[in-house]
Amino acid sequence: MHLTFYTIWPCALFNINRMQSISSSSYAVHFNQRAYDALNGHLSEKSYSKIFIVVDENTHEHCLAPFMGRIQGTYDFEIIELESGEENKNIDTCTQVWNVLSELDGDRKSLMINLGGGVITDLGGFVASTFKRGIDFINVPTTLLSMVDASVGGKTGVDLGPLKNQIGVINQPEMVLIVTDFLKTLEERQLQSGFAEMLKHGLIQNAGYWEELKEVSHFKLMDDLIYESVQIKNKVVLEDPTEQDLRKILNYGHTLGHAIESYFLENVEKKALLHGEAIAVGMVLEGYLSKDLVGLPEAQLADIKNTFLGRYPKVDFTEDDIKAILALLKFDKKNSHGNINFVLLKSIGDPVIDIQVPDELYKKAFAYYAEN
Amino acid sequence: MHLTFYTIWPCALFNINRMQSISSSSYAVHFNQRAYDALNGHLSEKSYSKIFIVVDENTHEHCLAPFMGRIQGTYDFEIIELESGEENKNIDTCTQVWNVLSELDGDRKSLMINLGGGVITDLGGFVASTFKRGIDFINVPTTLLSMVDASVGGKTGVDLGPLKNQIGVINQPEMVLIVTDFLKTLEERQLQSGFAEMLKHGLIQNAGYWEELKEVSHFKLMDDLIYESVQIKNKVVLEDPTEQDLRKILNYGHTLGHAIESYFLENVEKKALLHGEAIAVGMVLEGYLSKDLVGLPEAQLADIKNTFLGRYPKVDFTEDDIKAILALLKFDKKNSHGNINFVLLKSIGDPVIDIQVPDELYKKAFAYYAEN
Structure with missing residues (x-):
């Protein structure tokens, strides 16, 4: 499951990029x-006893060498490779990493x-936050989704059966590094x-x-659009x-979207x-709910539907x-007192939180x- | 594994006790x-959606009814019973509780x-701290050990194989309730x-x-002695x-003590x-190391040995x-950069941290x- 090497890597130079670092609560995104x-x-400032780098088979192949090529100095590295895929984001994988x-x-x-x-x-953030009651960690998101979404906010966690992110903690990394070359x-x-999360940032804020x-x-x-998305998310999270309250707006499209994602993940067919x-x-469905419940204008709903159906394959339900997706809804971790709370849009850029939806909708x- | 009931419990009156509450960082010990x-x-102030009470078979039998008898008001309770014993303090039990x-x-x-x-x-503190990224919890320690030791400091966690408290977080309960009747x-x-931890508080502080x-x-x-021990621990932890640095003094006797405990737990014979x-x-062994390395007076070492051997059964090694115990030592979570750091005593009440011990000692x- 893991391999180990010790080496000194030479330092190369990239083009200097003009994007400033974004400061979050206790750390920065660079x-x-x-x-x-x-x-x-x-x-060079902290003298870590050892540096563990967690990768999957894809980032091991494509990202690890360029990343390590930019580290200056001699450190004691251990590489831990996990199998990629949401189905491995669970406590069993955590236990394997804790043991390693x-x-x-x-x-x-x-x-x-x-x-x-x-x-x-x-998963790595959760394992680090709980190993010996917490060691330092740095996140280097390599997908567009993780750059604009998971990069700020300090959420760590794993799934419990079909329930996404049911187990986790909120804990901040030492820093987040976004290298758009990846x-x-x-x-x-x-x-x-990943672009869907960026579209969401527009819908809920701008x-x-x-x-x-x-x-x-x-x-x-x-680069500029990623930077803007990270700024939007960071502002909300801070x-x-x-x-x-406010941070709940980031769940737009996710209440139904998570249930749909879980359902398709669990169903082998x-x-x-x-x-x-x-x-x-989820964003189209919750757009419809928004029109019915909080007055999202019809034309904006049509814009949302056209935009998403123009970019993403239409799913048959x-x-x-x-029925099964609605059953999964009740497990959504944002529920409170048995109610399911939605973020809906009064208009594009103007969200409202804690809306409950009548079953028939x-x-x-x-x-x-x-419908077409 | 669990049972459920809903009921209203009447309120009775205990004798008022004069012990003041002790304030810790974000919560108090009452x-x-x-x-x-x-x-x-x-x-009555927080309107919790549901109250889970985690017990083992012993506290279910002896403590639950008197405890619930003192709760005023109607709440939606669920009782989760775990099997008692350190061997159940692991991630598998956590997974069962998360699922429940x-x-x-x-x-x-x-x-x-x-x-x-x-x-x-x-374990309950860890499960609560990680369920949906953290729900409120209250600790009601029912043993002398947990009253004077686990009650303050916010350490939560479980064992990983033979490694004690390898997985956990530091997170504070809403409050800690010490009911000495238990x-x-x-x-x-x-x-x-439990008294051994109180003796430790004397050795390291007073x-x-x-x-x-x-x-x-x-x-x-x-009651008064328990109160004093909680005060000592709380002062150090705050x-x-x-x-x-300072908090490390609470590990006196634990570096070797934990390894001994793990070894005896894992060995079926x-x-x-x-x-x-x-x-x-551990406190006798580390007393000996203290004499050799940091000048604990011979008479005080003898006092420590006599006190512990007078109260606790002598263990044959x-x-x-x-050999096996020393091998386990290197896993102790206080290790840093591969060194094993001890808390030793210059004299009773005067500890010193981060001391390394030559193997031959x-x-x-x-x-x-x-020796007798």
Whole structure:
């Protein structure tokens, strides 16, 4: 499951990028060249006893060598490779990693660097936060989704059976490093998935940003847009770190989207949806609920539906699928006192939280999604 | 594994106890009558959606009814019974409890009350801290050990194989309730085990308290001494919540003591030692190291040995036992950069941290413990 090496890596130079670092509560998000500068500064300042780098087979192949090539100095590295995929984001995998850390003499002065997508940063962050009651960790998101979503906010966690992120803690990394070059290693479908979270940032915070994103026809030169998405998410999270109120707006599309994602993940006959594909459906469904319950204008609802159906494959839902998805809803971790609370849109850029939905509306929303 | 009931319990009146509450970082430790007053005030103020009470078979039988008899008001309770014993303090048990919480519709507004000894409060605290990224919890320690040791400091966690408390977080309960009446349900051996931690508080902080404790010949009327121990621990923990330096003194006797405890727990041929019995040996061994390395006076070392051997059964160690125990030492979570750091005593009440021990001294320490 793991391999080990010790080596000194030479230092190369990237182009300096103009993106400033974004400060969050106790740490910063650094971009591109600044990311490596910050990392090297941090490593030389803290004398970690050992550095564990958690990767999956994809980031091991595509990202690890370029990443390590930028680390200056001699450190004692251990590479821990996990199998990619949401189905491995569970407590069993955590137990394997905890055991590896113990076997490799990980101690409280160890550092964990999570190099990968959301599964790696969520799970790695949880393992680091709980190993010997917490060791330092640094997240290096390598997918568009994890750059714009998991990168700030300090959420860590794993799934419990079909329940997404049921087990976890809120804990901040030492820093987050966003190296947009890693996006070149991703397939179009993966990029499109991450783009759904960016569209969400427009819907919940900034109608102008939504308009700007709708024009995007390819995923080159995304740096400025990624930066804007991280800024939006960071602003929300800083104002409400423990999700008492404002932060809930980030769940737009996710209440139904998570249930859909879980359902397709658990059903062997169904092709699994990527996270962005599932919440794209969720954002259309919750757009319909928004129109019915809080007055989202019809034209804006149509804009939302057209935008998502123009970018993401349309999903077919049978009646049984819908029943099962609604059953999963009640497990959503945002529930309180048995109610299911939605974030809905009064208009694009203007969300409202804690809305409860009458049961009969769900089927209408799915019907609206299905119609041409 | 669990049972469920819904009921209203009548309120009775205990004798008012004069012990003031002790304030810790973000919460307080309340004693006896004040404990119930604080609990009832808290429950009526927060409107929890559901209250989970975690017990083991012993506290279910002896403590649950008197405890619930003192709760005023109507709440939706669920009782979760775990099998007692350190061997159940692991991730598998956590997974079972997380699943029960999910099945019983636990949500973010749920409260968990951990009613039991250190296994219940450590494990329950960890489960609560990680369920849906953290729900409120209240600890009600029912053993002398958990009252004077686990009650303050916010350490939660479970064992990973033979490694004690390898997985956990530091997180504070809403409050800690110490009801000394629960001690009446304990056997002498259990009380003696908890008393070892109180003796430790004397050794590391207060020679006068050590002298006072040595005079204790029975475990009635312990309220004032328990109060003093909680105060000592609380003072240390408040000054250094994340165990950077001062808090390490609480590990006196535990570096070797934990290894001994783990070894006896894992070996089916050996009779398991209670925590206090293991650290009683650890405090004698580390007393010997203290004499050799930091000048603990010979007479004080003899006092320590006589006191512990007068109260706790002498443990026989074979050469193989000692080898295995020393091998376990390197896993101790206080290790840093591969070194094993000890807390030693310059004199009784005057500890010193971060001392490293030459390998050859360990066997001498065991030999000193063995000699008559």
